[in-house]
Amino acid sequence: MxxxxxxxxxxxxxxxxxxxxxxxxxxxxxxxxxxxxxxxxxxxAKAPKLVLVLVIDGLPNEQVQRYRHQFGEGGFKRLMEQGAWFGNAHQAHGITVTAVGHSAVLTGAYPYQHGIIGNSWFDPKTSASVYCTEDTQHTYIGTDTKASDGTSPANLKVSTVGDELRYATGNRSKVVTVSGKDRGAILLAGKTGTAYMLMKKTGAFASSTYYMNQHPAWHADFHANKPQDRFYGKQWTTSLADHAYHDDAHDDIVAPANSSSSKRFPYTYDSASGKPDAEYYEKLFTGPYVDELTLDFARAAIEGEKLGSNPTGATDVLGVSLSSHDYVNHTWGPESKMSHDHLQRLDRLLAKFLSDVDKKIGLDNTLVVLTADHGxxxxxxxxxxxxxxxxxxxxxxxxxxxxxxxxxxxxxxxxxxxxxxxxxxxxxxxxxxxxxxxxxxxxxxxxxxxxxxxxxxxxxxxxxxxxxxxxxxxxxxxxxxxxxxxxxxxxxxxxxxxxxxxxxxxxxHGTPYTYDTNVPLMIMGKPWIKAGAYSQYAEVMDIAPTLSHLLRIRLPSGSEGRVLTETLK
Missing domain, CATH: 3.30.1360.150 (Gyrase A; domain 2)
Structure with missing residues (x-):
């Protein structure tokens, strides 16, 4: 002003x-x-064996509130009933986009410090466009890499919880992140973690030479049967009874016939070539299947890296950024039947994933955080x-x-x-x-x-x-x-x-208004967290200092949030 x-x-x-x-x-x-x-x-309480950080790309808190009565027992509802849930939590900065929001989660810092001011920006010195996670010194492993592709956290100017945890444990802790988007994985991984992102050309997850020279054996095992191809020819349509969508916006408003977003249910995942290719892999992002694939890869990472079973006893971190809700909301809006259905499907996917983590590691050994990068x-x-x-x-x-x-x-x-x-x-x-x-x-x-x-x-x-x-x-x-x-x-x-x-x-999205800033913030871990619905104002920037307190490690270098002491046992 x-x-x-x-x-x-x-x-x-x-x-x-x-x-x-x-x-x-x-x-x-x-x-x-x-x-x-x-x-x-x-x-x-003893330190958690695993810190599981879930970021839902493009999930406004109002959608969680509006559709909570339809959630199953093991996903969002589990986190809301067995964990601490803040309904008045915000991404407390004015440019609410993916890169900025993901940077906030584990740094506890605002853009003026962490340096990620957008998904991309104009460099006033060179007059060049800069992508938030680009680094031309590194390339994707086994995959073509463009100059503007995200390959490292070079532009992130501060440390993360994972960086400080690895510093405190002499690098014994493992920090692994996975996302459909490069920026979703890289900005959670920080400087010393390891990020994997989905390649739109191949539908496979890859890391970059910033992290390693070649992928581990479990990565090859995961991709051996091309799990990304199993959705070819599938249709996405409503999963609930028709009356469940009665209050959603009419398709004629959110997907008018003369618009670029005219596609409606059923939404088919195929390509002009008649077989899985880049067109098909790109389509997968708009719908539930990239999230399913991402969680499957996260399971493989838990097994392959022995996350939560660190032989040294150190705490590990797994960051999972689920990208598809952002694509769905961009296409049809959060008021649409498509977004409504996608959130219900995502709830069921999270329930299965949390159940598997419980069986593998034990949720009483796991500190779970769920939030979003923007509304x-x-x-x-x-x-x-x-x-x-x-x-x-x-x-x-x-x-x-x-x-x-x-x-x-x-x-x-x-x-x-x-x-x-x-x-x-x-x-x-x-x-x-x-x-x-x-x-x-x-x-x-x-x-x-x-x-x-x-x-x-x-x-x-x-x-x-x-x-x-x-x-x-x-x-x-x-x-x-x-x-x-x-x-x-x-x-x-x-x-x-x-x-x-x-x-x-x-x-x-991208504005400072509450529909863009108000996001879910849930923390679950029975030994450490008091369950309940909290009305206090909170920020996504509070996650990092709260985790740092519970892990007894140094705060990330740019952290300005507060410890959410009201949730602590």
């Missing part, structure tokens, strides 16, 4: 002070326990049917309009050199030649954009650098998302129910 007043003390500062008091209190109680007699000393806006056409002001905002058209306005005001062509949502990047050198100061240029652009249809607020580089951002919720979230070296010069925030996009169907 264009405002030149200095910022009042932020809620983050208050959270930091409270965290410090909590740590002081915890430290004090530990010292007291050491001084007490053996009979008085509190019993401290989702409704499809604009659905929002419009609810009498909301909603639409898509085309960034390229905004860029053209802004440059034209600045020509009229300053007489200089192309003062804005790039739009990379949600930022405009300026050519300051052109402005300086004409005697235009940076703040003059930024303020002119910010004021123009405030009158652009669909824009709610704007912030400038000068505001962020000088601490002149208002102390309201939206402004704080945007401040946390802005990185001095990487982010742009004017940040644009869309109006509620709008998002940046240029297609004619589907929806997206």
């Amino acid at each position: 264009l405002n030149l007043k200095h910022q009042a003390p932020s809620s983050q500062l208050r959270r930091t002070l409270l965290t410090g008091l909590t740590v002081f209190a915890l430290t004090g109680s530990c010292h007291y326990a050491l001084a007490a007699s053996p009979s008085q000393a509190p019993q401290i 989702f806006a409704n499809v604009p056409e659905f929002s419009q049917s609810m009498k909301r002001d909603a639409n898509r905002l085309d960034g390229s058209k905004m860029l053209t309009a802004l440059n034209q306005h600045l020509v009229e005001q300053f007489g200089v062509e192309k003062l804005v050199r790039k739009w990379s949502a949600p930022y405009f990047f300026f050519d300051y050198s052109k402005a300086e030649v004409k005697g235009i100061t940076r703040s003059e240029l930024e303020n002119a652009a910010a004021r123009f954009m405030l009158n652009y249809n669909g824009v709610a607020s704007t912030y400038t580089r000068t505001q962020f650098e000088n601490g002149q951002v208002p102390n309201d919720r939206i402004s704080r979230l945007m401040q946390r998302a802005w990185h001095k070296q990487l982010s742009g010069d004017v940040m644009v925030v869309v109006k509620p129910y709008w998002y940046f996009g240029s297609t004619n169907s589907g929806t997206s």
Whole structure:
């Protein structure tokens, strides 16, 4: 928001002070326990054998609330009833996209520290596009690799819980992550874990040369019979009785016949070639089968790496990011029958997986965390049917309009050199030649954009650098998302129910509004966690310090969250 007043003390500062008091209190109680007699000393639960971190890509908490009565017994319901469940948990930063959200889970840090400011961004120094996990020094093992493919955590600037755990145990702990998306696996694995991601060209999971030179034998055993091909020709359709979907949005709204997302149930997984190929593997992401495949690979990793059965007694970490709900919600929206059904299928897959972990390792030996990287806006056409002001905002058209306005005001062509949502990047050198100061240029652009249809607020580089951002919720979230070296010069925030996009169907995420920030946060582990529904405000950034406390390890280097002490036994 264009405002030149200095910022009042932020809620983050208050959270930091409270965290410090909590740590002081915890430290004090530990010292007291050491001084007490053996009979008085509190019993401290043994360390978990496995920390299982589940991230559902693109799952808004409202969907968990809305469909919870239809869940089975062993998946989401198990976590909600046997664990601690926060209904008011948030990804507490303003650019709610996959890479940023995954980075938050095990670093406990905001983008201004961890350096992952988007799925990709514009490098103002080189004028090149940067993908969040790209690293041209490394390649996928046994698979073609493009320059912009995700192969390492080089861009992540802070440590993770897994990194600190391996440091504390002399690398005896194993940290393994798996996801359909490279960024979903790599940003959970941190610098010292091992990430596996699904290759869309082959349908197989692969790691990169950042982690190893060749895959372990169990990886080859898993792929020997091409498990990714078993879904060819299958159809995805509803799994519940028809009346269960009565309150969902009508297909004519979320999948109109003249749109790019016109496909409806039944959704068939095949290809033009008549056999499994890249087209088929790409289709698998939109639906339940990539999640099924990912959990199968996670089972193979548990067995192959002996996760949770570490012969040294050290705690292991398994991170599983389930990618498909994001694809489904992008295509049809969280209000759709397709998204509803996908969540029910995912619930059953999680139930089976947790049951298998219980048999293999024991859930009383396992600390389970479930959260999401971001929520989702409704499809604009659905929002419009609810009498909301909603639409898509085309960034390229905004860029053209802004440059034209600045020509009229300053007489200089192309003062804005790039739009990379949600930022405009300026050519300051052109402005300086004409005697235009940076703040003059930024303020002119910010004021123009405030009158652009669909824009709610704007912030400038000068505001962020000088601490002149208002102390309201939206402004704080945007401040946390802005990185001095990487982010742009004017940040644009869309109006509620709008998002940046240029297609004619589907929806997206990325805003600071609660439908994008409010995500599920569940922690289960009987020896450590008090079960219950918690109404307290919590952040995904609180996961890392809570795990660090329970594992008795150093906090990740950028962690700013608090220990969720109310959940601890």
